[in-house]
Amino acid sequence: MTAQPESARFLIVGPQGSGKGTQGVVVAQAFGVPAVSTGDVFRANIAGDTELGKQVKSIVEAGDLVPDELTSALVRDRLEQADAAPGFLLDGYPRNLGQVADLDAFLVSRSEALDAVIELSVPREESIARLRKRAVDQGRSDDTEEVIENRLAIYEKETAPILGVYRERGLVLEIDGLGTLDEVTARIFAALAERGLVPAAAPAE
Numbered sequence: 001m002t003a004q005p006e007s008a009r010f011l012i013v014g015p016q017g018s019g020k021g022t023q024g025v026v027v028a029q030a031f032g033v034p035a036v037s038t039g040d041v042f043r044a045n046i047a048g049d050t051e052l053g054k055q056v057k058s059i060v061e062a063g064d065l066v067p068d069e070l071t072s073a074l075v076r077d078r079l080e081q082a083d084a085a086p087g088f089l090l091d092g093y094p095r096n097l098g099q100v101a102d103l104d105a106f107l108v109s110r111s112e113a114l115d116a117v118i119e120l121s122v123p124r125e126e127s128i129a130r131l132r133k134r135a136v137d138q139g140r141s142d143d144t145e146e147v148i149e150n151r152l153a154i155y156e157k158e159t160a161p162i163l164g165v166y167r168e169r170g171l172v173l174e175i176d177g178l179g180t181l182d183e184v185t186a187r188i189f190a191a192l193a194e195r196g197l198v199p200a201a202a203p204a205e
């Protein structure tokens, strides 16, 4: 028998187009914790033309990273909300080593710790192909050819190194992101279960 985990604090990390947004929502729902996507928060603010949206619009549209202070403050505010007390799944944060330090400081101040970091791997060509398809399907303004290249370059330079840090802490679950949505989901749940991280109710088939 596997006991239900006391907390479910997860990160999902992978290049744009790896399917991390979709998989993140599935995992978060199964564990009953909020999925927090910094990209979604920025996009919603841009669409709503809020102060934050105005501040970040040109940065997001160029595929560059929003400054750490702004991003980390936004994540802290979100994680302080009551629904994130039992856990959370962060999608797209931390994105560089500075944000790893910010998240560490926040969690330490609350005597909390991450339970797992889900790394979704897909080859570069596959990421690009998926992003091109999404550009057509969803018309995202940061899915243009030039911006896609910039975002993947930033991922490789700034974001990939955070996995080294979490790997040293023994937190990384390496998941092959190729295959159908259901196949990838099954791999994630199997890898979490190996760590004793099992949702209270099995995810719906």
Ligand code: AMP
Pocket (backbone or CB within 6 Å): 016, 038, 039, 040, 042, 059, 060, 061, 063, 064, 065, 066, 067, 071, 091, 092, 093, 094, 095, 099, 142, 151
């Ligand atoms: P995503 O949907 O995760 O690909 O994020 C879309 C865009 O939002 C990124 O290209 C960045 O401009 C911005 N963004 C999202 N998360 C972060 C983060 N953790 N740090 C800085 N910028 C971010």
